[in-house]
Amino acid sequence: MALVLNEEQQMLKESAQGFLAEHAPVSELRTQRDAGNKTGYSSTLWPQMVNMGWAAILVPEEYGGLAFGHVGMAQIVEQSGRTLTASPLLSTAILGVTAINLAGSEEQKTELLGAIAGGELTIALAVDEKTHHDPMQIAMSAERKGEGYVINGEKRFVVDGSTADTLIVATRTAESPGDMKGISLFLVNRNTLGINVDQTQMIDGRSAAIVTFTDVEVGLDALLGEQDRGFRALSATLDAGNAHLAAELLGIAQESFDRTLQYMKERKQFGALIGSFQALQHRAAHWWSEIELCKSVVLKSLQALDDGDVKSPALASIAKAKLCEVAELSTNEAIQIHGGIGMTDEYEIGFFIKRARPAQMLYGDYNYHANRFALLSGY
Numbered sequence: 001m002a003l004v005l006n007e008e009q010q011m012l013k014e015s016a017q018g019f020l021a022e023h024a025p026v027s028e029l030r031t032q033r034d035a036g037n038k039t040g041y042s043s044t045l046w047p048q049m050v051n052m053g054w055a056a057i058l059v060p061e062e063y064g065g066l067a068f069g070h071v072g073m074a075q076i077v078e079q080s081g082r083t084l085t086a087s088p089l090l091s092t093a094i095l096g097v098t099a100i101n102l103a104g105s106e107e108q109k110t111e112l113l114g115a116i117a118g119g120e121l122t123i124a125l126a127v128d129e130k131t132h133h134d135p136m137q138i139a140m141s142a143e144r145k146g147e148g149y150v151i152n153g154e155k156r157f158v159v160d161g162s163t164a165d166t167l168i169v170a171t172r173t174a175e176s177p178g179d180m181k182g183i184s185l186f187l188v189n190r191n192t193l194g195i196n197v198d199q200t201q202m203i204d205g206r207s208a209a210i211v212t213f214t215d216v217e218v219g220l221d222a223l224l225g226e227q228d229r230g231f232r233a234l235s236a237t238l239d240a241g242n243a244h245l246a247a248e249l250l251g252i253a254q255e256s257f258d259r260t261l262q263y264m265k266e267r268k269q270f271g272a273l274i275g276s277f278q279a280l281q282h283r284a285a286h287w288w289s290e291i292e293l294c295k296s297v298v299l300k301s302l303q304a305l306d307d308g309d310v311k312s313p314a315l316a317s318i319a320k321a322k323l324c325e326v327a328e329l330s331t332n333e334a335i336q337i338h339g340g341i342g343m344t345d346e347y348e349i350g351f352f353i354k355r356a357r358p359a360q361m362l363y364g365d366y367n368y369h370a371n372r373f374a375l376l377s378g379y
Contacts, residue, residue, distance in 0.1 A: 013075035040206035041086035050119030063113035081251020096123025103225030103233035124164035126155035142171035161209030239316035249323035253330035321369035
């Protein structure tokens with residue numbers, strides 16, 4: 001398949017670009033931060049996104065969605081990276097929808113997917129339990145008791161965990177940590193008795209949470225998919241999340257480059273524009289070429305998800321690994337070329353590095369995904 005957008009995808013990209021530039025510019029991040037908004041995003045923005053149909057893009061048509069695919073959704077995510085827009089789009093409309101699509105029963109899909117598409121339900125994925133991402137190390141227990149399960153354990157770095165209506169919780173119902181067998185997924189209302197949510201504010205102003213489960217009782221209908229066989233759906237859900245995080249990091253890298261290039265055309269030192277200095281020209285040329293390479297890597301990973309390609313796990317990992325690398329290059333170069341003023345609150349360029357770092361770490365950093373790609377490729 002050609003690595004280009006079709007007409008409808010390009011139109012969605014342009015629509016998202018215009019909407020976010022008007023309703024969620026980078027200055028909005030400063031506004032939310034200064035207002036002390038603990039949710040990390042504007043309460044009025046998400047309903048507008050829902051009205052634009054963005055929450056329904058990955059939802060199948062039979063459940064009230066648009067079924068426009070991952071390539072289409074990523075055009076919105078990339079533009080949100082350019083404007084540093086915070087919203088439940090990743091946690092709800094991408095991770096939540098993907099997990100329910102892959103593992104949910106017909107009854108669960110009918111009930112939940114339509115609610116997500118209509119903006120009536122938000123989701124948070126609770127996976128990690130340690131400081132570094134490793135879904136095979138899940139230890140949170142879910143033990144069968146009567147007509148249900150009892151869940152105990154703690155989840156860390158749960159994005160939107162303090163605001164989501166429902167948590168998709170990865171637990172262990174058999175085997176031991178380190179084994180992909182024995183993992184089960186559960187749908188749990190955030191306000192269920194026994195759940196404690198400790199909200200944390202990340203460096204990018206967004207909300208994450210440490211969620212503790214103490215003898216939390218759920219019914220049999222809370223099980224998402226088959227007991228002990230949830231790893232495949234979880235892994236595929238994380239692949240989708242990482243491909244879209246790569247798209248967001250691409251937007252961050254591109255915007256950092258564009259803003260820095262403009263600065264090089266305006267800033268003078270020693271009586272000359274700094275853009276005329278050959279050393280900076282070489283750095284900018286290398287930077288640009290890396291971003292162009294990333295565009296192909298990200299698009300290929302998204303196309304693989306839409307096509308159900310067996311290589312999609314490896315492609316999602318190489319996309320995330322490469323974008324972690326290039327986002328770090330981009331945000332570092334942006335700060336270096338701007339100089340000390342780049343980290344002051346006066347200039348927005350410093351906000352990009354603060355968003356890039358948490359996005360790089362979320363669901364696996366460069367080292368995790370480079371290693372995973374090597375393993376999946378037979379090395």
